[in-house]
């Protein structure tokens with residue numbers, strides 16, 4: 001039986017779906033997870049009754065740990081290529097969605113988890129000091145590709161992105177609010193109610209005007225990836241299968257395990 005990585009609950013009375021990521025222990029984004037996520041987004045996009053999506057997590061304390069590192073370590077170039085296509089597809093479906101997308105960030109959200117959040121239209125994060133969010137790729141010895149970088153620039157601006165990406169910064173909730181990585185902080189118990197209430201404000205705007213405006217803002221980056229999608233895959237495969245990069249990933253995974261012990 002196929003495993004489910006996300007639960008989708010559609011409320012037909014409001015036209016809002018809640019996608020809960022549910023892949024313990026850390027909602028890492030595996031090939032299967034990403035494939036299922038993209039299919040769910042596609043289905044909601046095709047559903048004329050669905051106007052908005054709230055993205056959140058069922059896993060305690062974690063929104064998403066980002067890309068599943070085990071999908072990039074010790075794998076064949078073919079596997080790495082298939083994995084990267086799935087990462088691209090997830091981003092294209094989320095960043096390019098015509099629906100209103102709100103991230104209710106109820107836990108830590110490094111790297112690919114942060115990418116998911118900043119690909120939404122609005123972010124509300126639980127105000128808990130131990131949670132963090134950011135694109136920390138350089139800390140793993142890897143490089144955030146241009147479309148991660150440009151999504152971040154569109155969210156927090158050029159200078160803050162440069163600073164953030166070079167140092168692989170992870171922000172706690174008040175810092176994330178200050179830099180503009182999230183739009184609002186909320187207590188754990190009120191997070192979903194606040195997300196619904198923000199959604200109502202966005203739903204009050206006529207869809208066609210909001211959708212054209214959103215597309216105008218995001219289309220240049222999306223088109224840039226679409227134009228060079230296969231080159232981006234080959235670039236990733238060449239980069240990630242290098243001995244030095246594989247060594248960095250191995251050391252990072254060992255560090256994660258040691259931290260635990």
Ligand SMILES: CCCCC/C=C\C/C=C\C=C\CC(=O)SCCNC(=O)CCNC(=O)[C@H](O)C(C)(C)COP(=O)(O)OP(=O)(O)OC[C@H]1O[C@@H](n2cnc3c(N)ncnc32)[C@H](O)[C@@H]1OP(=O)(O)O
Pocket residue numbers: 025026028062064065066067068069070108110111112113136137140142143144145235236239240253256257260
């Ligand atoms: C120049 C050309 C450029 C071209 C482009 C090239 C390259 C771009 C490439 C890649 C881009 C990648 C983006 C990413 O998303 S990489 C992933 C980055 N993620 C992280 O750094 C997060 C790491 N994890 C953590 O910090 C913590 O786990 C977390 C805060 C999320 C949770 O902490 P907690 O203490 O609760 O849990 P842990 O004990 O640490 O973890 C439990 C368990 O899960 C494993 N694990 C954690 N994160 C991941 C992950 N991302 N992938 C796979 N597995 C993960 C962890 O190892 C533990 O496993 P185990 O010990 O129980 O077996």
